[in-house]
Amino acid sequence: xxxxxxxxxxxxxxxxxxxxxxxxxxxxxxxxxxxxxxxxxxxxxxxxxxxxxxxxxxxxxxxxxxxxxxxxxxxxxxxxxxxxxxxxxxxxxxxxxxxxxxxxxxxxxxxxxxxxxxxxxxxxxxxxxxxxxxxxxxxxxxxxxxxxxxxxxxxxxxxxxxxxxxxxxxxxxxxxxxxxxxxxxxxxxxxxxxxxxxxxxxxxxxxxxxxxxxxxxxxxxxxxxxxxxxxxxxxxxxxxxxxxxxxxxxxxxxxxxxxxxxxxxxxxxxxxxxxxxxxxxxxxxxxxxxxxxxxxxxxxxxxxxxxxxxxxxxxxxxxxxxxxxxxxxxxxxxxxxxxxxxxx
Ligand code: FES
Numbered sequence: 001x002x003x004x005x006x007x008x009x010x011x012x013x014x015x016x017x018x019x020x021x022x023x024x025x026x027x028x029x030x031x032x033x034x035x036x037x038x039x040x041x042x043x044x045x046x047x048x049x050x051x052x053x054x055x056x057x058x059x060x061x062x063x064x065x066x067x068x069x070x071x072x073x074x075x076x077x078x079x080x081x082x083x084x085x086x087x088x089x090x091x092x093x094x095x096x097x098x099x100x101x102x103x104x105x106x107x108x109x110x111x112x113x114x115x116x117x118x119x120x121x122x123x124x125x126x127x128x129x130x131x132x133x134x135x136x137x138x139x140x141x142x143x144x145x146x147x148x149x150x151x152x153x154x155x156x157x158x159x160x161x162x163x164x165x166x167x168x169x170x171x172x173x174x175x176x177x178x179x180x181x182x183x184x185x186x187x188x189x190x191x192x193x194x195x196x197x198x199x200x201x202x203x204x205x206x207x208x209x210x211x212x213x214x215x216x217x218x219x220x221x222x223x224x225x226x227x228x229x230x231x232x233x234x235x236x237x238x239x240x241x242x243x244x245x246x247x248x249x250x251x252x253x254x255x256x257x258x259x260x261x262x263x264x265x266x267x268x269x270x271x272x273x274x275x276x277x278x279x280x281x282x283x284x285x286x287x288x289x290x291x292x293x294x295x296x297x298x299x300x301x302x303x304x305x306x307x308x309x310x311x312x313x314x315x316x317x318x319x320x321x322x323x324x325x326x327x328x329x330x331x332x333x334x335x336x337x338x339x340x341x342x343x344x
Contacts, residue, residue, distance in 0.1 A: 008048070009036070011075070013100045019078060019158040023126060024093055028075045031101060035072040039065050039107035041133035042201075042229070045075060046284045046292065048103040052087050060284040060292070061088035064130035064203075064229075065107060066159070069137055075107075078158050080126040105284075110291050110308055111229040113137060116199035119145040120190075122212055124204020128158055130229060131203060139168040148173045148190070150208065187215035203229045230289040230307045249329035255279055256298055256336040270322035270335070281322060288324035295320050296340055300333035302326075 015027035030036055042064070049059040067076035082089045096102065113119070113134055121131040128149050138145040147168075151157045154176050163172045191200075202212045209228045216226045250265045255274065264273050271281045271293050284292035288306030297320035304314050306321040313319045320335060327333045 007106070009045075009104050009106060011102055011104050013096055013098050013102065014074065016096070016098050020160065021155050022081045023078055023156075023158045024081075025076060025078045025158075026092070026096060028077070028102070028104070029073060033073070036075060037106045038072060039069055039075075039133075040109050041069050041113050041137040042111035042130050043069075043107035043109040043133075044111075044130070044290075045077070045107050046105040046290070047077075047088075047092070048105075049088055049091055057283075059086075059088055060105075061092075062284055062290050064111075064133070066129040066132040067136075068140070069133055070140070075104075078126065078129050080158075105292075108291075111201070111203070111227065113201065114199070114227075115143075117144065117197035118195045118199075119143065120194055120198050120200045121145060121147040122200055122202040122204075123147070123149045124202075124208035125151055125156065126158060127202070127204030127208070127229075129203075131201065132159060132162070134201060135166070135168055135171065139166075139171075144195075146171050146173065148175065150175045150177070150204070152176070153178045187211055188218060191215050191219045191221070198225070200226045201229075202226065206230060251327040251329060252332040253327075254332060254334045256334055256342065257340055264326070266329075269324065270326065270333075274322060274335075283323055286323045288321050291319075291321065293321055293323045294338060295322055296336045296338050298334040298336055301328055301331050302333060303328060 010031055011028040012031045013026055014029045017025045019025050044062045044064045046060040046062050049061060051058050063077035063079060065075050066078060067074060079089050079092045081093045111130055119138055121134055123131045131147060135145065135147045149157065149163070149172070151174070154160070157174060163169065163174065166172070200212060200216065202209050209230070213226050213228070250263055253262050253264060253270060253273065254260070255262065255277070260277055262273050262277055264270055269286070271283055274281045281295070282292050284290045289308055291308045297318045302314070302320055303326045304320070305324045305326065308321065309319050322335070
């Protein structure tokens with residue numbers, strides 16, 4: 001029987017493989033080799049890492065699944081050592097070895113593929129990982145696609161052998177910044193050369209994805225033809241933007257199910273205030289990029305600062321990410337869990 005996707009999964013590291021400078025792949029399997037919860041291309045899992053310091057909460061870090069989505073016996077992730085990161089990737093590189101066990105969430109997908117006449121997958125460095133699973137899916141479904149990967153140098157290209165040996169290798173183009181080809185292949189030219197109706201899925205550094213969006217806008221593409229996934233929030237993280245200093249003073253939140261009224265100081269996140277009041281909020285990235293903490297926004301002026309939801313999710317589905325989103329000073333937000341409705 002497959003594992004229940006709603007539970008925390010305990011996984012075993014079955015393989016660890018250095019891929020290139022600073023990037024290691026980890027293959028994870030169920031401890032009893034049962035089938036794992038299924039996933040679609042673009043999905044990620046959250047690994048549960050030990051606290052950075054004694055007494056602190058465990059850390060969660062999201063990693064895209066990059067093996068073919070029809071595989072049920074393993075999850076494959078690749079972790080880039082972020083020297084300026086928050087310590088999660090450093091811990092994984094230093095500590096996690098074959099045979100070790102690690103807890104993880106079941107796969108979640110905020111970056112799903114949708115049908116298009118042609119799909120252009122644009123990766124910046126480690127942003128290749130979710131796009132690999134997409135290439136596998138598009139190839140298996142006999143759909144038209146191109147995968148372009150941009151890296152600083154070939155030494156920093158993860159999965160080089162897989163890209164060369166895949167049955168869809170003819171759809172792959174690798175551009176290295178230190179090779180002349182990268183200079184001549186601008187995003188404007190690339191986008192201009194796409195077949196009618198092409199849509200782009202892109203993942204990589206924030207500046208790279210902003211350049212992709214800007215090039216698509218210059219070409220007259222509508223915004224919905226470019227789908228992005230952030231693996232880190234652009235610095236500074238939203239909760240620490242200078243807006244907090246420009247508008248000093250906190251605000252209040254009402255938690256509708258219990259009627260609790262809570263004060264949020266300028267330096268506090270809504271999520272941490274809710275947790276301190278005994279209200280369960282699942283936290284993962286704490287940067288507005290994973291959607292894990294999402295609650296329902298019932299009333300009040302929300303200042304949405306996440307990078308995961310668009311206007312429809314904010315205004316129609318009423319999604320609010322309390323890890324980073326806020327409200328103007330001296331205002332009041334009314335929040336509840338997703339799906340909560342008042343008793344009649
Ligand atoms: S914890 Fe990731 S969006 Fe809030």
